[in-house]
Amino acid sequence: MKVYYSIDDLPVFGKAVVTIGTFDGVHRGHQQILGQLKQEAARIGGETVIVTFHPHPRKVVAQDQPIYLINTIEEKIELLDRMGIDHLVVVPFTAAFSQQSPEDYIETFLVRKFHPHTIIIGYDHRFGQGRKGDYKLLEAFSPKFGYRLLEIPAQVINENTVSSTLIRDAVLKGDVTAANALLGYDFFFEGLVVDGKKLGRELGYPTANLEMENPEKLIPGNGIYVVQVSHDLQVYGGMMSIGVRPTIGITERTVEVNIFEFDKEIYGERLKVYVKKYLREEMKFKDLEELKVKLAGDKKNSLEFLKNS
Numbered sequence: 001m002k003v004y005y006s007i008d009d010l011p012v013f014g015k016a017v018v019t020i021g022t023f024d025g026v027h028r029g030h031q032q033i034l035g036q037l038k039q040e041a042a043r044i045g046g047e048t049v050i051v052t053f054h055p056h057p058r059k060v061v062a063q064d065q066p067i068y069l070i071n072t073i074e075e076k077i078e079l080l081d082r083m084g085i086d087h088l089v090v091v092p093f094t095a096a097f098s099q100q101s102p103e104d105y106i107e108t109f110l111v112r113k114f115h116p117h118t119i120i121i122g123y124d125h126r127f128g129q130g131r132k133g134d135y136k137l138l139e140a141f142s143p144k145f146g147y148r149l150l151e152i153p154a155q156v157i158n159e160n161t162v163s164s165t166l167i168r169d170a171v172l173k174g175d176v177t178a179a180n181a182l183l184g185y186d187f188f189f190e191g192l193v194v195d196g197k198k199l200g201r202e203l204g205y206p207t208a209n210l211e212m213e214n215p216e217k218l219i220p221g222n223g224i225y226v227v228q229v230s231h232d233l234q235v236y237g238g239m240m241s242i243g244v245r246p247t248i249g250i251t252e253r254t255v256e257v258n259i260f261e262f263d264k265e266i267y268g269e270r271l272k273v274y275v276k277k278y279l280r281e282e283m284k285f286k287d288l289e290e291l292k293v294k295l296a297g298d299k300k301n302s303l304e305f306l307k308n309s
Helices: 028-044 057-061 075-083 104-114 136-146 154-173 174-185 198-202 288-308
Strands: 002-004 016-020 047-054 089-092 114-123 148-152 186-193 208-210 223-231 234-243 254-259 269-281
Touching: 002 186, 002 208, 002 269, 016 028, 016 104, 016 223, 028 047, 028 114, 028 148, 028 154, 047 075, 047 186, 075 089, 104 114, 104 136, 114 136, 198 288, 208 269, 234 269, 234 288, 269 288
Parallel strands: 002 089, 016 047, 016 114, 047 089, 114 148
Antiparallel strands: 186 208, 186 269, 208 254, 223 234, 223 269, 234 254
């Protein structure tokens, strides 16, 4: 997949079949749309082109509302690449871009930049200043500019909206089983390994403390999880704790991963964590010995799950 970050330096696509959206999550609903995109491109001998935006439009037009992303832009690119898309155009979303008229959006953005053979879009897609542009306007302009317009059915659009919301809610609640079912893959994130209190090492369960570099990235709710960890092209089983470590009176929220069968110094390196299953809630124990016993049980349960999954 070729990725472009500027709309001023695009090639002339061959029979471009274009769809537009934020595609946060690249979840099962999105995958249906992408399947339709690929099917249509194959039918006419064309190329698939996805147009997405960065930063997320809500960050620009609704700056007072916090935003949590299922995927960073890097993760989105990785997932779309896996889907076998030909071209991804990451459009810089600015206040000026959001203020162009719907007619200018069609003529100077969509048509002049992408020369679409076919546009696949939802019946309720909105664009341009005040979100006044819609499917009917695109349809009205199609004879003038010579593109075909295909509609994504209402039921698919509604499923997409609900799915993104459900995924965020499920991840925040720790229900990664539900989130992963909606995503069609295991929810994942990356973190930078930083120095910690080294309590896990004293207990016999050394952990990598992870620092999230993108504050907008969605992180699961507090609790203990079964995970897989990718490091240096190898994947290891593990268990993860997210929370405030109440047994030792820490109030700062931390993300810690105990990687099984792993003994390397990795400070300053990045780990990719795939969240497989929620094990239990965060608990306060009467002493470290009781905590140690519980950790042994967590590891046993994690290994059993990983073996059977």
